[in-house]
C-alpha cells in the first residue's frame with residue numbers, strides 16, 4: 001500500500017464505488033471499507049429484498065389467476081428461497097473488492113479514522129494521506145431506546161433469516177417494514193405492524209396509501225396504528241411487546257424506525273467536518289465544511305430520498321468535480337421513489353401533496369385504471385394512477401402509481417419528465433403494444 005493518494009474514499013457502497021470508478025485513470029484512489037464491500041444495497045438492502053420478491057411476485061401472480069386458468073397457489077419454501085438469495089449476496093463483497101482492484105483502485109478492509117483534514121490512521125496505526133477525501137459511509141438501522149431494545153432485530157437480520165418465524169412483528173410502518181412485512185406475510189408468517197401515528201408513508205399520496213394498506217389488511221397483515229412501543233421482553237415461547245395500548249406476543253420483532261448516518265469512529269471533528277443529527281452537512285457541490293473533503297450518498301444531511309441511484313449519482317458527480325469535468329453545483333434529475341410489493345406505490349416529480357396545496361398551479365387527475373387492459377389482464381384490483389399536470393402548459397410534471405407493476409409505468413413517466421417529452425412527442429412514439437409504455441398515450 002502507498003502512503004499518499006490523490007483521493008481516499010470511506011465506504012464501498014453504491015456512493016463510494018461510483019466515486020472511485022469515476023476517478024480511475026486520472027487519480028490514484030484508496031477505498032476503505034470497514035464491513036461488507038458493496039454496501040447496504042446489494043448485501044442487505046434493495047437486491048436481497050428483490051431476490052425474495054422473485055418468489056413472492058410469482059406466487060402473487062398465480063394467486064390472482066385462480067379461477068381464470070390457474071389452480072392451486074404455490075407455497076413459498078423459505079429455506080430454498082433464502083439459499084437462492086444467499087447464492088447472490090455471498091458473492092457481493094469479494095466480487096466488489098475484486099472489481100475495484102481490477103480497475104486499479106486500491107482497497108483496505110478495516111477501521112480507519114481521521115488524524116486531520118488530509119491524514120487518516122489505519123487499524124495498524126499507519127498513516128495514509130490524500131489531497132481529497134470522499135465520505136460515503138451510508139446509514140444503519142436506528143436503535144430504539146426502550147427496555148429490551150437489545151432483543152429487537154433489524155432489516156439485515158430479517159433478510160438473512162434461515163427459517164421463517166411463525167409470527168413476526170414490525171415496529172414502524174416505513175418503507176423497510178412495508179416491503180419486508182409483505183414478504184413475510186406472503187411467505188406464510190402472521191404479521192403485525194405497530195406504528196406510532198395514524199399516517200404512515202407520508203411522502204406518498206395518502207388516498208393511494210390507504211388503498212395499499214387495505215390490500216395488506218385483506219392479505220392478512222394486522223396494523224396497530226397510533227401506538228407507542230414501551231418495552232420488549234423475552235418470554236418462554238418468544239417475545240412480548242408492550243405498547244401504550246396493548247400487549248402483543250410474537251416470535252420475532254423487527255424495528256425499522258429509520259436509519260442514522262454511519263459516523264462513529266471516524267473522528268470527523270479532527271478533520272473539521274461538520275455534521276448534524278441527520279448526517280454530514282454539505283454545500284451544493286457536496287463539499288463539507290473541510291474544503292478538501294466531500295460527502296456523498298445516504299450519509300448526507302440532504303432532502304433528496306436516500307436511494308441507491310441517488311447515491312451513485314452523487315458519487316459520479318464528485319468524481320467529475322475532482323477530475324475537472326464540471327464546476328457546476330449538483331443538479332438532480334427527477335427521482336422516482338417506489339415501495340416494492342405485490343402492490344407497489346411509486347411517485348415521481350411534483351407530489352400529490354404539493355399539487356393539492358396549489359390548485360392554481362397544478363391539475364390533478366385521479367384515475368381508477370383497474371379496467372384498463374394492462375391491469376384487467378392480470379386481475380389487478382388496486383390499480384390507480386394520479387397524474388399531476390401543469391395548469392399552464394398541461395404537460396405531465398408528476399405522478400403517483402399504485403399497482404402490482406407500478407415500477408414500469410413509473411420508469412416510463414420518469415423518462416417523460418426528465419426528457420421533458422411533450423404530449424405531442426409521446427403521441428408520435430410507437431410503443432410495443434399492449435404494454436405499460438403504450439399506456440402512456442392514454443395518460444398524458
Ligand SMILES: Cc1cc2nc3c(=O)[nH]c(=O)nc-3n(C[C@H](O)[C@H](O)[C@H](O)COP(=O)(O)OP(=O)(O)OC[C@H]3O[C@@H](n4cnc5c(N)ncnc54)[C@H](O)[C@@H]3O)c2cc1C
Nearest residue numbers: 011013014015034035039040041045046138297298307308
Ligand atoms: C432493507 C433496505 C431496502 C432498500 N431497498 C432499496 C431499494 O429498493 N431501492 C433503492 O434505491 N434503495 C433501497 N435502499 C436504500 C439503499 O440501500 C441505500 O440508499 C444505498 O445503499 C446507499 O448507498 P451508500 O453508498 O450511500 O451507503 P451504503 O450502501 O450504506 O454503503 C456505505 C458503506 O460504508 C461502509 N462504512 C460505514 N462506516 C465506515 C467507516 N467508518 N469506514 C469505512 N467504511 C464504512 C459501510 O459498511 C457500507 O459498506 C434500501 C435500504 C434498505 C436498508
Ligand SMILES: NC(=O)c1ccc[n+]([C@@H]2O[C@H](COP(=O)([O-])OP(=O)(O)OC[C@H]3O[C@@H](n4cnc5c(N)ncnc54)[C@H](O)[C@@H]3O)[C@@H](O)[C@H]2O)c1
Nearest residue numbers: 172173174175176177195196256257258259306338339340
Ligand atoms: N424501495 C426503496 O427504495 C426502499 C426500501 C427500503 C428502504 N429504503 C430506504 O431506507 C430508508 C429507511 O427506511 P425505514 O423504513 O427504516 O425508515 P422510514 O423513515 O421510511 O420509516 C420509518 C417509520 O417508522 C416510524 N417510526 C419512527 N419511530 C417509531 C417508533 N418509535 N415506533 C413506531 N414507529 C416509528 C416513522 O414515523 C416512519 O414512518 C428509507 O427512507 C429509504 O431511504 C428504500
